[in-house]
Amino acid sequence: xxxxxxxxxxxxxxxxxxxxxxxxxxxxxxxxxxxxxxxxxxxxxxxxxxxxxxxxxxxxxxxxxxxxxxxxxxxxxxxxxxxxxxxxxxxxxxxxxxxxxxxxxxxxxxxx
Amino acid sequence: xxxxxxxxxxxxxxxxxxxxxxxxxxxxxxxxxxxxxxxxxxxxxxxxxxxxxxxxxxxxxxxxxxxxxxxxxxxxxxxxxxxxxxxxxxxxxxxxxxxxxxxxxxxxxxxxxx
Numbered sequence: 001x002x003x004x005x006x007x008x009x010x011x012x013x014x015x016x017x018x019x020x021x022x023x024x025x026x027x028x029x030x031x032x033x034x035x036x037x038x039x040x041x042x043x044x045x046x047x048x049x050x051x052x053x054x055x056x057x058x059x060x061x062x063x064x065x066x067x068x069x070x071x072x073x074x075x076x077x078x079x080x081x082x083x084x085x086x087x088x089x090x091x092x093x094x095x096x097x098x099x100x101x102x103x104x105x106x107x108x109x110x111x112x
Numbered sequence: 113x114x115x116x117x118x119x120x121x122x123x124x125x126x127x128x129x130x131x132x133x134x135x136x137x138x139x140x141x142x143x144x145x146x147x148x149x150x151x152x153x154x155x156x157x158x159x160x161x162x163x164x165x166x167x168x169x170x171x172x173x174x175x176x177x178x179x180x181x182x183x184x185x186x187x188x189x190x191x192x193x194x195x196x197x198x199x200x201x202x203x204x205x206x207x208x209x210x211x212x213x214x215x216x217x218x219x220x221x222x223x224x225x226x
Contacts, residue, residue: 098212103154
């Protein structure tokens with residue numbers, strides 16, 4: 001059983017499109033995250049939710065909107081995609097805020 | 113402010129020992145994590161240090177000195193499969209950053225040669 005699963009794994013889309021990445025965790029964790037890893041492999045937090053409540057929003061453009069329908073799911077919607085959005089997006093979860101983070105397999109987004 | 117530094121790349125030979133250093137300057141400190149990330153895969157948890165000293169876990173050990181803002185990951189008896197990126201991450205406290213969070217370094221890409 002996959003602990004943190006995200007879909008799609010690969011996504012190629014045109015500039016200006018809107019796309020979503022879904023994430024689910026079956027670990028019973030309270031906290032979920034979205035991280036972005038750029039071409040230089042720098043892993044940076046974007047958002048964090050604790051029990052469906054947004055607790056971290058790291059100056060991410062408004063085009064990125066996370067949604068947590070329940071504490072096992074955290075989806076990421078991106079409007080008006082730009083070339084610079086091309087990256088790997090990792091969903092993750094932890095038992096509590098600041099605890100060991102478990103990552104999903106990543107979603108490779110390419111904007112052309 | 114926050115700053116976490118690691119060497120960008122390292123190389124080593126199969127069977128050898130390698131030490132990957134991480135220095136950090138953050139507003140507060142609640143522990144340090146090491147993650148391993150193989151190319152094209154997700155980071156996976158290796159170790160967590162919150163007190164000074166050495167934590168050993170099989171071929172991997174992690175050391176922390178809070179007074180020096182320094183940690184290292186020691187890999188012994190290197191195997192080809194250890195070729196990966198190793199990410200250092202500091203757990204920053206809520207009082208400094210509104211909430212506890214992990215701040216990642218840029219990672220060290222280790223290549224192991226036969």
